[in-house]
Amino acid sequence: MRVKHLSKKIHQKEILSDIDFEVKSGSIVGIIGRNGAGKTTLLRTMTGILNPTKGDVLLEEESIFKNPKLKEYIIFVPDSSEALKSYSTAEILTIYKSIYPRFDEKYFHELMERFSLTSVDKIEKYSKGMKALFSLVIAFSTRAKYVILDEPTDGLDVIAKKQILKILVEEVAVHDVSIIISSHRLDELEFMANDIVLIRNGKVDGHYELDTMKGLYKKAQVVFQEYMPEVFKNHVTVLNQTGRVYTVIIDMNDKKMEELLKQHQPLLYEELPISLEDVFVAKLGGDEFVS
C-alpha cells in the first residue's frame, strides 16, 4: 500500500501536507504525532472516507479512489463503534459476509469463542472493551490485507488491552496482515510496531524502522557540579530535572555534544535505555508533551 504525496485541506487549513510512505505487507506501522497532528485525517483518507485535496492512496499501483472495489482489501476500525451500535452480531456478520468476498465465517466464530464474546441483539450492549474486541474480530475475519486502526486501545482496561495487542501481533505473524495503527500509547506501539511514521503538523517528520529510530537518540542521566550550563541546554531535550540531576535525550547526530561533555565534565553521566516515548518527546514535545 502506498500513500502517495497526500495532501488534505479542511476549512482552508492544510491538515495533511505531501504525506508519502509505503506499508509493506506483514508489517505493523505505527502512526504517531501530537494531538491535532492529522493522524485520524490521514487514516480516514487512506480508507477513502475523505477525498484528498492532492495525492492518492495506491493498492497494487491502483488508486482506491478510482477503483473503490480495492477497499475489499482494506478495513478501517475507527475509535468508535457508533456506526453499528444498533446492529446485532448476527446482522453485522450477514452484512460483512456479503460485502467482503473473502470473509471467513469459521474464523469469526473461532475468535468470538476465544475472546468469550457472546452474540448480542445490539452491539451497544457490549462493554467498551468488548466493542473494541468485536471490531477487531470482525475486521480480521474479512481477511483484509490492510487493517487500519484508530486508537484501538483508547480507554480500555489492562486486560482488554492485552487481548487486543495479542490478536494484532498474532494476525501479522500468522496471516501476513499489515496493520496501520494510530495510537497515543507509545509503549504499546513499541511492543509491536516495526515501522514508525511520525507526523508533525500534517507532514511526515520521519518514517523509521523502530530500532533505527531509537538509534537516532540516546537517553542519559547527567549531574553537574552546578546547574546545567545554558549552552548544554541548547543541545539536549531535558525530560526531567530533580535538583542538579537531569534526564536528557541527546541527538546522536549532534557532533558538538561529545565536545561539550568533555568541556563541562559532569559529575555523573550514565546512559539509560531509551523508549519510543523518549524519542517522541525529543522529536515533538518537550515539556508540552501530552500522551
Added chain:
Amino acid sequence: MFHKALWYQNYKQTRMVVWILLVLYIVHLPFQTLLTIESWRKQLEELSLYPDWSLEILPFEILGIFSRGILPFILMFTIILFACMLIGSERNTRRMDFTFSLPFSRKDLFLAKLLYGGAMIIVFHTSNFLIAYWILKQSEFSYVLDLVKIIQIYYGPLLGLLLIFSFAMFIGTISGEMISQIAMTVIFGVFPPGFGLLLVYFFEINFHYYFIENFYPTWIENFTILFYTFNHPESVVQLLYPVIGTAVFTALGIVLYERNNIEHNGEFLIFKVLHPIFLIGMTFCFSLLGGMIFTSLTPWNVQSLEIVTYWVGAGVFFLFSYLITKRVLRMNLLVKNK
C-alpha cells in the same frame, strides 16, 4: 447499487420511518376509500327520503380519496423525513465514515439509497392504490372511477411524491446534516412563490406597482416542488414534469454526492463555496420578510408610514438574519460518541 448489504443498512437506519410511511399509506388510500364509500352510502340513505333528489359525486371527491386533504401533506413530510434519515442522519453521526469506508463507489452508495427509497414509495403507493381501487371498483359506486383518469389518481400523485423524494435526496447532497436538509427541502420546495410574494410586496409598498395579472403564473407552480404533493395532471405532457424533475435531481445528486467532502458533515452546508451565496440570499430574503411583517403592523389609516415601517422591518431583520445566518453557517451538529 443493488447490493444486499447497502439495502439492509438503508432499511436498518430508516425502518421506523418506513413503517410510518406504510401505515400512512394504508390510512390514506384503503381506509379513506372505505370511509368515503360509507359517507356516500349515508348520503344515499338520507337522500332516499327525497325521491326527486339523487346523489351526484363530483371528480374532486374521487381525487379527494387519492391525493387530497391532510394525508398527502403528512405523507409529503414523512417522505422528506425518509430522505433525511437516509442521508442527513448519517451525516450527524459517524455512520457515514463506515459507509464511505466500504468497497463501493459513492455513486453506488447514493443510488442504493435513492432506489431503496424510491422502491419503498412505489411499492407502498401502488399496493395501497390497488387495494383502494379494488374496494371502490367492487362497491356500488364503481362508476365514479370513470369520472377521473388513471394519470390523475395514480401516476400523478405517485410521480409527484417521487419527485419530492428525489429533491430531498438532492438537497441531502449539499446540506451537511439532517436539520439543514429538512429546512432547505421545505424552503426551496416552496421558494418560487414564496420569493415571488416577497418581491411583489416589495414593489407594491415601495413603487406602488401592482402585479395583479401575473402575480401567480402557472409556470411558477410547475417549478414549485412541494406543490407536486397534490399532483393531478390532465395530460401525459404534464405528467412528464415530475419525471424530468426526478431525473434532473437524481443526476445532480449523483454528481454532488461523488464530490462530497464529508469532513464538513455536521455543518449547515457541505460545499463551502455556497456560503457567500447563502449568506447573501438568506439575509436578503429575511430582510424582505421583515419589511413585509412590519408593514402589516402599520394601521390602515397611516399609509404614509408604510415605506418607513417597511425599511425599519427590513433593517431589523437584516441585522438579525445576518448574524444568525453567519452563526448557522458556522455551526456543527456532529455527534461524536465513543
